[in-house]
Amino acid sequence: MDNNQLFQKFVAFSAAVHQITNDITKDVKSEALTPLQYKILEYIAVSQPVTLSEVSDCMQMSMPNTSREVKKLSEKGVCTRITDPDDRRKQGIKLSAAGEALMNEAFQQIAVRFEQRIAGITAAERKEIEQALDLLQHKVFY
Amino acid sequence: MDNNQLFQKFVAFSAAVHQITNDITKDVKSEALTPLQYKILEYIAVSQPVTLSEVSDCMQMSMPNTSREVKKLSEKGVCTRITDPDDRRKQGIKLSAAGEALMNEAFQQIAVRFEQRIAGITAAERKEIEQALDLLQHKVFY
DNA sequence: CCCTTTAGTTGTCATTTGATAACAAAAACA
DNA sequence: TGTTTTTGTTATCAAATGACAACTAAAGGG
Numbered sequence: 001m002d003n004n005q006l007f008q009k010f011v012a013f014s015a016a017v018h019q020i021t022n023d024i025t026k027d028v029k030s031e032a033l034t035p036l037q038y039k040i041l042e043y044i045a046v047s048q049p050v051t052l053s054e055v056s057d058c059m060q061m062s063m064p065n066t067s068r069e070v071k072k073l074s075e076k077g078v079c080t081r082i083t084d085p086d087d088r089r090k091q092g093i094k095l096s097a098a099g100e101a102l103m104n105e106a107f108q109q110i111a112v113r114f115e116q117r118i119a120g121i122t123a124a125e126r127k128e129i130e131q132a133l134d135l136l137q138h139k140v141f142y
Numbered sequence: 143m144d145n146n147q148l149f150q151k152f153v154a155f156s157a158a159v160h161q162i163t164n165d166i167t168k169d170v171k172s173e174a175l176t177p178l179q180y181k182i183l184e185y186i187a188v189s190q191p192v193t194l195s196e197v198s199d200c201m202q203m204s205m206p207n208t209s210r211e212v213k214k215l216s217e218k219g220v221c222t223r224i225t226d227p228d229d230r231r232k233q234g235i236k237l238s239a240a241g242e243a244l245m246n247e248a249f250q251q252i253a254v255r256f257e258q259r260i261a262g263i264t265a266a267e268r269k270e271i272e273q274a275l276d277l278l279q280h281k282v283f284y
Numbered sequence: 285c286c287c288t289t290t291a292g293t294t295g296t297c298a299t300t301t302g303a304t305a306a307c308a309a310a311a312a313c314a
Numbered sequence: 315t316g317t318t319t320t321t322g323t324t325a326t327c328a329a330a331t332g333a334c335a336a337c338t339a340a341a342g343g344g
Contacts (some may be wrong), residue, residue, distance in 0.1 A: 006272055019283075020284075036330075036331070053291065063291075064292085067294085087291085115149070118282060125281060133155045141155070142158070208322090
């Protein structure tokens with residue numbers, strides 16, 4: 001069954017991606033943040049501004065726990081919350097300047113490790129990789 | 143800088159893979175297992191037989207904690223440990239019959255969701271996806 | 285205007301996970 | 315043979331995370 005073969009590849013591939021990204025982002029998170037807090041901050045970084053509910057949905061955690069963790073993040077000065085003037089129940093969560101600095105540093109480290117990983121690759125291969133990333137993102141991981 | 147663009151894609155892609163696989167495997171884990179225990183069991187399933195040290199390395203957890211969690215898994219009857227006759231310090235960890243059954247069921251559920259996700263794709267597209275998975279796994283996530 | 289829904293907060297408790305010290309036994313090595 | 319290294323265990327403690335109840339305030343709908 002061809003279907004099954006593709007699924008096998010998918011499973012192996014997902015496992016590999018998890019493994020490698022864990023490896024690459026290992027020890028990147030600031031000492032001041034717990035792993036969960038780092039993940040939340042990473043999510044905020046790429047999706048800002050976000051609401052608490054969006055964080056809650058995407059991170060698959062309950063509102064009370066999300067509220068607590070985001071509160072800690074803003075207490076640590078890495079994100080800010082401003083009430084949405086159109087709907088004063090909602091709040092827009094963004095990185096603060098300190099948060100931007102922190103995440104820039106983190107991404108920098110990750111970038112270095114990523115480049116080490118793909119060092120010595122030809123321009124043609126690079127192109128192929130780029131296309132493969134695009135393809136999969138559109139057709140499978142959308 | 144082209145380098146940076148590729149890195150951006152890599153980050154976005156990794157995030158998407160995490161998100162989608164979390165979504166797909168959500169609620170799949172047996173009620174009897176904690177998330178960590180499920181991940182360990184998944185690792186054992188695809189790499190068996192493994193030693194404790196291998197689990198410890200791959201899951202990036204300390205030996206004491208690994209020992210504890212694997213002990214719980216065998217107490218729950220989902221894996222077995224047999225002492226390596228060639229080196230009696232080591233032990234080969236495998237899924238038990240119950241563990242196999244549990245993981246089969248889990249993979250079944252994941253497979254269903256995966257197929258829903260790629261439903262309505264042409265044979266040519268399927269081929270492309272397969273090739274992209276292979277390419278990335280060999281050149282980036284190895 | 286009342287009622288319901290949505291968005292978020294606070295507090296509390298249980299469970300999970302991480303960290304560390306102290307240990308045992310087999311293997312490797314000198 | 316004695317020492318060191320590898321592999322794993324047990325116990326204990328602290329921190330992180332998850333679950334839930336009770337609450338506030340704003341918005342929406344009749």
